[in-house]
Amino acid sequence: xxxxxxxxxxxxxxxxxxxxxxxxxxxxxxxxxxxxxxxxxxxxxxxxxxxxxxxxxxxxxxxxxxxxxxxxxxxxxxxxxxxxxxxxxxxxxxxxxxxxxxxxxxxxxxxxxxxxxxxxxxxxxxxxxxxxxxxxxxxxxxxxxxxxxxxxxxxxxxxxxxxxxxxxxxxxxxxxxxxxxxxxxxxxxxxxxxxxxxxxxxxxxxxxxxxxxxxxxxxxxxxxxxxxxxxxxxxxxxxxxxxxxxxxxxxxxxxxxxxxxxxxxxxxxxxxxxxxxxxxxxxxxxxxxxxxxxxxxxxxxxxxxxxxxxxxxxxxxxxxxxxxxxxxxxxxxxxxxxxxxxxxxxxxxxxxxxxxxxxxxxxxxxxxxxxxxxxxxxxxxxxxxxxxxxxxxxxxxxxxxxxxxxxxxxxxxxxxxxxxxxxxxxxxxxxxxxxxxxxxxxxxxxxxxxxxxxxxxxxxxxxxxxxxxxxxxxxxxxxxxxxxxxxxxxxxxxxxxxxxxxxxxxxxxxxxxxxxxxxxxxxxxxxxxxxxxxxxxxxxxxxxxxxxxxxxxxxxxxxxxxxxxxxxxx
Ligand code: ADP
Ligand code: TPW
Ligand code: MG
Numbered sequence: 001x002x003x004x005x006x007x008x009x010x011x012x013x014x015x016x017x018x019x020x021x022x023x024x025x026x027x028x029x030x031x032x033x034x035x036x037x038x039x040x041x042x043x044x045x046x047x048x049x050x051x052x053x054x055x056x057x058x059x060x061x062x063x064x065x066x067x068x069x070x071x072x073x074x075x076x077x078x079x080x081x082x083x084x085x086x087x088x089x090x091x092x093x094x095x096x097x098x099x100x101x102x103x104x105x106x107x108x109x110x111x112x113x114x115x116x117x118x119x120x121x122x123x124x125x126x127x128x129x130x131x132x133x134x135x136x137x138x139x140x141x142x143x144x145x146x147x148x149x150x151x152x153x154x155x156x157x158x159x160x161x162x163x164x165x166x167x168x169x170x171x172x173x174x175x176x177x178x179x180x181x182x183x184x185x186x187x188x189x190x191x192x193x194x195x196x197x198x199x200x201x202x203x204x205x206x207x208x209x210x211x212x213x214x215x216x217x218x219x220x221x222x223x224x225x226x227x228x229x230x231x232x233x234x235x236x237x238x239x240x241x242x243x244x245x246x247x248x249x250x251x252x253x254x255x256x257x258x259x260x261x262x263x264x265x266x267x268x269x270x271x272x273x274x275x276x277x278x279x280x281x282x283x284x285x286x287x288x289x290x291x292x293x294x295x296x297x298x299x300x301x302x303x304x305x306x307x308x309x310x311x312x313x314x315x316x317x318x319x320x321x322x323x324x325x326x327x328x329x330x331x332x333x334x335x336x337x338x339x340x341x342x343x344x345x346x347x348x349x350x351x352x353x354x355x356x357x358x359x360x361x362x363x364x365x366x367x368x369x370x371x372x373x374x375x376x377x378x379x380x381x382x383x384x385x386x387x388x389x390x391x392x393x394x395x396x397x398x399x400x401x402x403x404x405x406x407x408x409x410x411x412x413x414x415x416x417x418x419x420x421x422x423x424x425x426x427x428x429x430x431x432x433x434x435x436x437x438x439x440x441x442x443x444x445x446x447x448x449x450x451x452x453x454x455x456x457x458x459x460x461x462x463x464x465x466x467x468x469x470x471x472x473x474x475x476x477x478x479x480x481x482x483x484x485x486x487x488x489x490x491x492x493x494x495x496x497x498x499x500x501x502x503x504x505x506x507x508x509x510x511x512x513x514x515x516x517x518x519x520x521x522x523x524x525x526x527x528x529x530x531x532x533x534x535x536x537x538x539x540x541x542x543x544x545x546x547x548x549x550x551x552x553x554x555x556x557x558x559x560x561x562x563x564x565x566x567x568x569x570x
Contacts, residue, residue, distance in 0.1 A: 060090020221281020400451020
């Protein structure tokens with residue numbers, strides 16, 4: 001604030017900062033530069049935590065996961081044009097995954113951009129952001145900052161959460177106005193994500209259908225984890241006695257060791273269930289769109305779906321009982337409508353599931369105990385599985401192909417919102433951004449289990465991890481490449497195959513370059529020892545875990561999605 005003879009003044013810089021703080025948004029993830037360098041400095045001086053990254057995409061992924069973990073929009077701050085575009089991938093990712101996030105980007109002068117006269121980093125950012133997010137706003141006047149930030153917050157967190165773009169032209173920051181009027185123009189958003197109660201008839205329709213089920217199944221998605229209705233969901237699952245399947249980021253909402261978990265009998269329950277209750281999960285590609293071979297006989301299923309977004313209903317298959325509302329309210333309403341003597345599902349159904357679980361778990365157990373050198377996925381992940389069991393508060397970040405698919409099925413989770421991964425797009429590159437966002441927002445230790453390719457997308461952010469001294473332990477599953485390191489160039493030329501990296505790279509040395517702890521690990525015992533040391537010390541650590549380059553399969557578990565050429569196939 002500045003004083004003139006007549007009045008006390010404020011400006012755009014301070015109004016944005018005050019509006020964020022007023023709404024309890026106290027962390028910014030970004031990359032500085034024109035026109036937002038001073039904004040970052042002033043924000044830090046005013047008590048906001050400003051974390052600088054090496055690339056905006058990772059700042060954006062940190063903001064997106066902050067939104068998921070806290071139910072408040074994560075804030076990402078970038079410069080114009082190229083910085084904005086780098087952040088936009090993460091904004092689109094947040095929208096696709098239903099995570100609340102606000103991307104605030106500085107932009108060039110409107111007059112020059114609109115006449116396309118070639119300004120510094122000129123780009124019509126608002127127009128480009130619009131189709132990729134839930135809402136996009138531009139603020140031209142300092143007196144509108146309060147309302148603009150209130151709109152951005154509401155758009156991000158209400159209804160189905162998602163990404164919001166806020167365009168901040170360079171001139172806005174320096175605009176001055178009377179400080180009292182400025183303070184009065186700010187809005188503290190009241191009830192930003194209002195509860196949305198389901199209609200009574202929707203609840204009774206769902207209950208009536210559920211009563212007819214002989215082979216019921218509940219599917220929990222990351223929307224259920226996001227909703228933070230953990231007690232209600234647990235009560236519903238346990239009172240109903242219905243087996244449940246967690247989607248990957250819903251693992252741990254109930255512990256994976258819960259007797260009603262059908263995780264290890266996934267194929268059986270999808271194929272055989274007759275009534276499926278979807279809670280905060282979409283019938284998209286991750287669930288084969290609710291149809292096809294994995295879902296058994298056509299017409300063998302009826303769906304109940306709980307979701308805050310009415311248009312999600314019937315998106316892929318007919319939903320017999322749509323229950324639209326927030327998950328906490330909907331699940332509570334179902335619970336209330338269930339009689340106290342609600343019958344447990346028929347025992348032939350639950351017995352068949354338990355038998356399948358036991359067989360599958362027994363088949364897996366010996367593989368997880370192998371101490372082979374070089375390691376295979378089972379050996380290395382068996383060691384990490386034990387560590388998460390002993391330290392259930394650790395947040396697990398996971399990406400890769402085989403590294404992702406094996407870790408998801410092998411590592412049991414015990415607490416809600418502890419497993420963060422590639423989400424709806426199966427995107428590579430979320431690793432270090434999510435690890436940083438999770439460590440910053442929760443103060444909990446993070447274990448990032450990364451394919452060597454996956455790690456490369458955000459690897460430079462280990463400098464960020466070291467700079468802020470975050471308790472992040474990265475394990476790079478180094479199999480010399482994408483899926484496996486064994487492909488050869490069929491021409492015999494000197495270029496290696498497109499999926500192959502430098503053999504025997506030492507990712508651990510990258511971490512040492514920034515003052516973190518680097519460990520070279522060749523056995524599951526080595527990995528376990530190093531991870532335990534890292535989690536005990538809280539020091540930034542990277543473990544290069546040498547994995548047999550023959551161990552993986554093409555595209556992990558989704559190789560069937562690859563188009564095949566029939567012409568000249570070698
Ligand atoms: P998964 O990938 O785990 O299957 P999805 O991202 O496909 O999960 O689905 C999440 C769903 O949860 C979305 O359809 C979203 O609208 C819904 N959702 C998110 N938050 C809530 C909430 N608080 N109440 C109800 N539905 C929600
Ligand atoms: C933004 C395509 C899917 S999985 C993967 C790529 C490049 C890497 C797999 O190798 P990795 O794991 O991580 O070494 P592993 O254990 O199987 O060897 N670009 C983006 N997203 C995706 N999904 C891809 C490319 C892909
Ligand atoms: Mg690999």
